[in-house]
Amino acid sequence: MKRLAAALGILLALLVIGAASLRVDAPLTAVLPAAPSAPVTTAPPATTPPVLSALAIKGRAPMTGYARENFGQAWSDDVRVDGGRNGCDTRNDILRRDLIDPVIRPGTHGCLVESGLLPDPYSGERIEFVRGNDRVHIDHVVPLADAWAKGAQAWDDETRRDFANDPRNLQATAADLNRQKGAGDAATWQPPNKDHRCAYARQQIEVKAAYGLWITRAEHTALARELSRCR
Template sequence: MTPLLDVLPDRPRRRRRSRAPWVVVLVLAVAAGLGGPVWLDARAAARFPVTAADVATGRAQLAELPVKGRAPRTGYEREEFGQAWADTDRNGCDTRNDVLARDLVDITTKPGTRDCVVLTGTLHDVYTGTTIDFERGERSSEVQVDHVVALADAWQKGAQAWTPEQRERFANDPANLQAVQGRANQQKGAGDAATWLPPEKGYRCVYALRQVAVKHGYGLWVTRAEKDALAREIDRCAVVPEG
């Protein structure tokens, strides 16, 4: 099992008060399917750029994913994936605040927390295409941190056989985390690509590639309906020229 943190580009651990919206860069390789770049949506390509190589690797990784039925959800509890938002990278900040600092812009942090606790910021939500003003407190739930591959979905597709340490790392891996609109996160629940996709259609390509990369990197499997849905979205990717 290869954690995504080991195969994605390194990201700085230092905190900054303002940064551009984070878009995962998937390093990919491969395969079959369409023979070249797919030009579908200039807006999507501009906002959520992927290359032909990204798409090719996504197809290759998807082809390697085992196809099985869901295992029973028996025994699943959030606690099976360790402490919620642990500081697994030992940078002094919990994972949730790390992700908020990464994905929000114009952030402010609580004094005396070494810039760890995010108080306010602006989220340009990739799931819905909306902009949300985040404020810690009563409105905190308006911005939530989503597991791109949901923990319950992972549990039913291989994670129940992992060690507790592996599950904790998965639950806190930035490659599998995204700050998003709270309502969209609640609507998704534990859904996979066969049952839920982001309302923002331009992001669905990147979302599918991220799901595939995470499941491939962690040795999870997919259902037949899920694999078909992922393949369909990857085939719809709008790519940008390389170089």
């Protein structure tokens, strides 16, 4: 019994000492493990894509000597760009690419497009294409006249012909929008379909960078604006 009483006494003493060592006002972190820190996330800085920054900014050169014929025969297949020299003219190449379910005229070696449905990126509408109805045109994303005023005057004939038939610079669209655009650059014309303006700006930049064309200050501002709105 004496031994049991002694053991109980020691246990009681230890409990008293332990309770005294705990401070009621101790900070919570002293008795609870610290919560893991959340990962630090920062939004990437909004910067102008390097390819746009690399394009030279100059004024428009005079249009002296400009003519459509300077860019070779319309829709020539005799070009050095991808898709050229395939036995089909460029216009039908682009129609086959851009139309949904294009119908090809028999006996034309898979070339001549008779009909199809165009999901027009410029308007956001679907346009029925039937050969000869003049509802669908092929647009030069960077117009030939615009290119002439921004570097193409110095090119040789082959380069100008390649440029006029380069699939990167061609888009099937509504005829009325193609007429409305004319020779407008990004500062003077944008697709009515706002959801396509980002892609349109990128396409113009890609083409101008590939061919070493320059842009005006107003054009740079317009392209940078549309790029900043890309989703």
